[in-house]
Amino acid sequence: MDFKYKILGYFLREKSKADVHLVLLKWSTYYKDLSTINQEIFKIRTLIFIKTTRFLSDPNFYVSPEMKIVISSAFTQVTFGLKIVTFSKFNTIFIAPSSYTYKKVNQFFDGDVNIKTSRVNLSWPAVKRGFEFSDDALNLCIHEFGHCLIIENHKRKYIGIFNENNLERYKNTAIYSMDQIRTMEHSFLRNYGGENLMEFFSVSLETFFEKPDEFSQKLPKLYNSLAKLLNQDPRKKEHPKLI
Numbered sequence: 001m002d003f004k005y006k007i008l009g010y011f012l013r014e015k016s017k018a019d020v021h022l023v024l025l026k027w028s029t030y031y032k033d034l035s036t037i038n039q040e041i042f043k044i045r046t047l048i049f050i051k052t053t054r055f056l057s058d059p060n061f062y063v064s065p066e067m068k069i070v071i072s073s074a075f076t077q078v079t080f081g082l083k084i085v086t087f088s089k090f091n092t093i094f095i096a097p098s099s100y101t102y103k104k105v106n107q108f109f110d111g112d113v114n115i116k117t118s119r120v121n122l123s124w125p126a127v128k129r130g131f132e133f134s135d136d137a138l139n140l141c142i143h144e145f146g147h148c149l150i151i152e153n154h155k156r157k158y159i160g161i162f163n164e165n166n167l168e169r170y171k172n173t174a175i176y177s178m179d180q181i182r183t184m185e186h187s188f189l190r191n192y193g194g195e196n197l198m199e200f201f202s203v204s205l206e207t208f209f210e211k212p213d214e215f216s217q218k219l220p221k222l223y224n225s226l227a228k229l230l231n232q233d234p235r236k237k238e239h240p241k242l243i
């Protein structure tokens, strides 16, 4: 194990790690399939994310430690191959008891990333659905955290979250695939991904993690560029990290 995680792990209580382990065995297919050493790293990364994030909710809606672990695990999953262990901007997550709406907006949301308030909003029933069905290419937390990563990467001045060349390569492949979605040449990725590059990234992320085999067969170029960008390949279930 990386020396960094050995040190960090030393400061975390065994009880906290055991709690994370039990919750994730129940909720996260990605975690369940990891090797023991990778599970250890995953637990540490998830606990760091929890400790550096503020979880808010309506006063009459209790957010349990289990809910925090489940939500945080989506971040750890997406960034497992990267150096980033928590957000520097989106450190507040609001959990709503159901779908919600905004004043003057005639639409209900299950989740959104609010750039003005630097807040991620999630509705718990939709979060739950995302984890209960782990192979339908729908996971709200992965989707919204995908938006946060792109925004934070863009705002960072010096060292970005992603390698610039890998991001450029991914973008070029994505633009080509988006055109295909728009002209309905293939229906593998959700049509919503054809909206814009930002949505396309999040929709591809959900599919990348929940249908990796099919994704790599149907859109190998896009799959490989995403694997390079995230430095992981979810088909390698025990050891997804590439380098």
Ligand SMILES: [Zn+2]
Pocket: 143, 147, 199, 202
């Ligand atoms: Zn979106």
